[in-house]
């Protein structure tokens with residue numbers, strides 16, 4: 321196993337360092353709203369570049385100026401430290 325799935329306590333501790341993220345259906349989830357589609361897509365592009373650098377990829381959902389992100393580690397079968405790390409990076413964009 322490359323990276324372990326975190327326990328609920330570990331996820332809660334990690335989420336205390338984040339704002340606006342929730343665990344929904346076993347994934348770290350956050351919704352973002354932008355001025356328009358160009359702003360939303362620009363943000364998603366930055367997320368994609370950060371994700372590719374980490375070799376850890378988000379689930380991205382976009383409708384016009386709304387972006388929803390889900391983070392989960394397929395290799396771990398749940399939320400791992402990589403999801404918390406990517407969430408931190410996304411919030412720093």
Ligand SMILES: C[C@H](O)[C@H](O)[C@H]1CNC2=NC(N)=NC(=O)C2=N1
Nearest residue numbers: 375376377378392393394395396
């Ligand atoms: C081979 C490659 O490194 C793996 O498949 C990586 C790629 N990106 C990934 N992204 C996510 N979200 N979960 C993974 O388990 C994962 N695994």
